[in-house]
Amino acid sequence: MPIVEQNGNAKAAPVATDAFAIEVRDLRHRFGAQQVLKGVDLNCLRGHITTIVGPSGCGKTVLLKHLNLLMRADSGRIVIEGVDVTRLGNSGLDEVRKQFGMLFQAGALFDSMTVFDNVAFPLVENTRMERDEIAMKVREMLANVGLKGMENKYPSELSGGMQKRAALARALIRNPKILMLDEPTTGLDPTRTGSIHALIRHTQQRFGLTVVMVSHDVPAVFEISDRVAFMHEGRMKLTGTPAEVTAANDEVFNRFLAGRAAGDERDAAAL
Amino acid sequence: MSTIVELIVRLGALVIDNVTALGNFVLFLTTALWCAITPPYKPRLTIRQMRSIGAESIMLVALIGAFTGMVLGLQGYNTLRRFGSEGALGTVVALVLVRELGPVLAALMVTARAGSAMAAELGSMQATEQIDALAVMAINPIQYLVSPRVIAGVISFPLLTSIFDVIGIWGGYLIGVGLMGAPGGSYLNGIAQNMSGHDIMTGLYKALVFGLVVMWVCCYKGYHAQRMATGVSRATTEAVVLSSVLILAWDYFLTSILL
Numbered sequence: 348m349p350i351v352e353q354n355g356n357a358k359a360a361p362v363a364t365d366a367f368a369i370e371v372r373d374l375r376h377r378f379g380a381q382q383v384l385k386g387v388d389l390n391c392l393r394g395h396i397t398t399i400v401g402p403s404g405c406g407k408t409v410l411l412k413h414l415n416l417l418m419r420a421d422s423g424r425i426v427i428e429g430v431d432v433t434r435l436g437n438s439g440l441d442e443v444r445k446q447f448g449m450l451f452q453a454g455a456l457f458d459s460m461t462v463f464d465n466v467a468f469p470l471v472e473n474t475r476m477e478r479d480e481i482a483m484k485v486r487e488m489l490a491n492v493g494l495k496g497m498e499n500k501y502p503s504e505l506s507g508g509m510q511k512r513a514a515l516a517r518a519l520i521r522n523p524k525i526l527m528l529d530e531p532t533t534g535l536d537p538t539r540t541g542s543i544h545a546l547i548r549h550t551q552q553r554f555g556l557t558v559v560m561v562s563h564d565v566p567a568v569f570e571i572s573d574r575v576a577f578m579h580e581g582r583m584k585l586t587g588t589p590a591e592v593t594a595a596n597d598e599v600f601n602r603f604l605a606g607r608a609a610g611d612e613r614d615a616a617a618l
Numbered sequence: 619m620s621t622i623v624e625l626i627v628r629l630g631a632l633v634i635d636n637v638t639a640l641g642n643f644v645l646f647l648t649t650a651l652w653c654a655i656t657p658p659y660k661p662r663l664t665i666r667q668m669r670s671i672g673a674e675s676i677m678l679v680a681l682i683g684a685f686t687g688m689v690l691g692l693q694g695y696n697t698l699r700r701f702g703s704e705g706a707l708g709t710v711v712a713l714v715l716v717r718e719l720g721p722v723l724a725a726l727m728v729t730a731r732a733g734s735a736m737a738a739e740l741g742s743m744q745a746t747e748q749i750d751a752l753a754v755m756a757i758n759p760i761q762y763l764v765s766p767r768v769i770a771g772v773i774s775f776p777l778l779t780s781i782f783d784v785i786g787i788w789g790g791y792l793i794g795v796g797l798m799g800a801p802g803g804s805y806l807n808g809i810a811q812n813m814s815g816h817d818i819m820t821g822l823y824k825a826l827v828f829g830l831v832v833m834w835v836c837c838y839k840g841y842h843a844q845r846m847a848t849g850v851s852r853a854t855t856e857a858v859v860l861s862s863v864l865i866l867a868w869d870y871f872l873t874s875i876l877l
Contacts, residue, residue, distance in 0.1 A: 417750055441756040452747070455751040472757050472762075473755070
C-alpha cells in the first residue's frame with residue numbers, strides 16, 4: 348500500500364475494504380477553542396500492528412481515545428469491524444467495546460485488587476463463566492505474559508514492567524479482536540522496553556490480533572510495526588510501512604525522528 | 619466600550635460555565651440513581667460500601683455521640699437548674715439529639731471520615747485511568763462505582779444517626795444523673811412522655827437526605843478530579859467542604875418543613 352501524500356493533508360484513503368479492522372475518515376475534535384483533531388484519516392489492517400507516532404501534543408492519545416470510544420468526535424467517521432461507531436448509542440458502544448482490549452499508559456490496574464482479580468475482572472463482570480474456569484484462564488494468561496506465580500501480588504508490589512504485563516493479560520483475557528496500547532513502554536528501561544515489544548509481537552502473532560499502538564519509542568518500535576502512521580498537528584502526515592515512511596525523506600518526520608522540534612536549530616543559531 | 623463588551627462576554631461565559639457545571643452535577647446524581655434501579659445490580663459492592671461507610675464509622679459515631687450527650691447533660695443541667703427544671707433534662711437532651719445534633723453531627727463525622735476517603739479514592743482512580751479502564755471493558759463506571767456508594771450512604775446514615783442518638787442519650791444520663799444528680803426517673807420518663815414518633819422520624823429523614831447529599835457530592839468531586847496530584851487533593855477538600863455546607867443548609871430547609 349503506497350504512503351499518503353506529504354502535503355500536510357492526508358490523501359483520501361481508498362474505499363473501505365474487508366482488510367481493514369478500523370477505518371477513520373476526516374475525524375475532527377475540538378477542546379474549547381483548540382482544534383486537536385483536524386481531519387484525521389487512518390486505516391488499520393486486520394491482523395497487523397499499526398503504530399501511531401508523532402510529537403507530543405499532536406493528538407495521538409486523543410485519537411486513540413476516539414478509537415477506544417472514550418471520546419466522541421465532533422465530526423467524521425470511525426468504522427470498527429464494519430460498524431460505524433459514530434452513530435451508536437451507549438448500549439451499542441458497549442457491544443463494540445467487548446471486541447477490544449486496551450493497555451493504558453500506566454497500566455490502570457485496580458489498586459485494591461490482586462493481579463488475579465484484576466485479570467479475572469472482565470470475565471467476572473461480563474460473562475457467566477464458572478469460578479474454576481475463570482481461574483484456569485487467568486493462570487494460563489498470566490503464564491503467557493511471564494507472570495506465573497504472581498497471582499496474589501497487588502499492583503503496588505510489582506515493578507513497572509510487571510504491571511504492564513498484568514495489564515496486558517487483563518486486556519487479552521476476553522480474546523479480543525483488537526488490542527490498543529497507549530505508550531506501552533513509557534517509563535521502562537531499554538531492557539524492559541525490548542521485552543515488552545517482543546511480548547506484543549509474540550501476542551499479536553499467537554492470537555492473530557489487530558494491534559493499534561501509540562508510541563514515543565522511535566525508532567525501536569518500528570521493529571515490531573507492520574505499519575506506521577506519523578501524526579503532525581492534528582492530521583496524519585505519513586502512513587506506510589516503517590521502511591516507506593523512513594525513506595519518504597519528509598522534513599518534519601526526519602526532524603521528529605532526530606528528536607528535534609521544528610525551528611530549534613535556527614533558534615540556537617540566532618542565539 | 620470594548621472594555622464593557624469584554625466584561626459582558628466574561629460575565630456571560632461565567633454564567634454559562636456555572637450553569638453547565640450545575641447541570642452536570644444534577645445529571646450525575648440522576649444517572650447514579652437510574653443505574654441503582656436498573657440491572658445489572660451490584661449487591662456485593664453495595665454491601666462492601668455499607669461496611670466501609672457504615673460499619674467502620676460506628677466507633678467514631680459512638681464516640682462523638684457519647685461526648686455530645688455528656689456535654690448536653692452537663693450544660694443542660696446547669697442551665698435548667700437556674701429555673702428549677704432539672705427534671706426536664708432527659709427531654710431536652712433527647713429532643714436536641716434526635717431532632718438536630720444526631721443527624722447533623724453524625725453526617726459531618728462520616729463526611730470527614732468516609733466521604734473524604736471516597737473522594738480521594740475516586741479521584742485517584744480517575745488520575746490513573748482506572749475509570750477509563752472500566753468504560754473500555756464495557757462496564758458502566760457510574761453503575762459500578764457510584765450507585766453502590768449512594769445506596770450504601772442512604773441506608774447507613776440513618777442507622778448511624780440512631781446509634782449516635784442512643785449513645786448520646788446514655789451519655790447525657792451518665793453525666794446529668796450520674797454526676798450532676800438530676801433525678802433519674804424524671805430523665806427517662808421525660809423522654810418517654812415528650813418524644814414522639816414524629817421527632818424520631820424527623821431526625822431519620824434528615825439523615826437519609828444527608829446520606830444522599832454527602833455521597834452525591836463526594837462521588838462527583840472524586841469522579842471529576844483533575845488528573846494530577848493536586849487535583850485529587852483539591853477534589854477531596856472541596857468534597858468535604860461542600861458536603862458540610864450542604865448538610866447545614868439542608869438541615870435548615872428540612873427543619874423548616876418538618877417542624
